[in-house]
Amino acid sequence: MNKKKNIMFEVKDLEVSYGSIKAIKGISIQVAKGEIVTILGANGAGKTTTLRTISRLHDSNAGTILFKGEDITKTPAHKIVSMGISHSPEGRRIFGILTVEENLILGSYSQKSTDKKILNWVYDLFPRLSERKRQLAGTLSGGEQQMLAIGRALMSRPEMLLLDEPSLGLAPILVKAIFKTVKEISQSGVTVLLVEQNAKAALKLADRAYVLEVGKLVLSGTSKELLASEKIQEAYLGKKRREA
Ligand SMILES: Nc1ncnc2c1ncn2[C@@H]1O[C@H](COP(=O)(O)OP(=O)(O)O)[C@@H](O)[C@H]1O
């Protein structure tokens, strides 16, 4: 499995239910410091539930979540943020009646005050946001709203960034631009856990990947291995099996 020594984040045998329905049925994930790891899966596989459980927006039924060696399985959500894990949620969840800058400042709530350096770094990463500081977030395009959601998550100076389907509903050119920025974020030292339905884009970006199917991990490996796997090609990359 993962030979890298510096494991920063670990999920062990995690189970999560909605009432009597088991959404996550015992999954284990490891992320080394500095890695980009992706969790791939179709709609309903349990990707969002996994990230929401890590952020403690949802309770787990069994299993352990460790961050830098510390058990955070029962740690409250606000503390997770101040410990260094930040979450850019599915569907962006930005505040439409606030400006771009106000939304970003809200992202730094876990800090004593908004760090101008971080704000400027976010504007450097996303020049489009810089040009639209005073614009109401609700008037941004889908791609710009996604940039804002990621930018806001960065405002708490995370060591690990959780990204929930940043490519959702975006044109391929915008997906490319956003993923390029995720790479830059990673290169600046932030560890990234990315969940995606867009397997092709995610595997091009990530170091390693896990494949989730109805709450269970069915495959894992380096992105290179998964891109070459016939199962992945058929199920997620839309390639037909070659006739023997
Ligand atoms: N709030 C909820 N109440 C009940 N079931 C839910 C809720 N949220 C998600 N689920 C169910 O949990 C499963 C996993 O959903 P989700 O984590 O959103 O998947 P994904 O993000 O991979 O599309 C699905 O079967 C979904 O219907």
Ligand SMILES: [Mg+2]
């Ligand atoms: Mg989802």
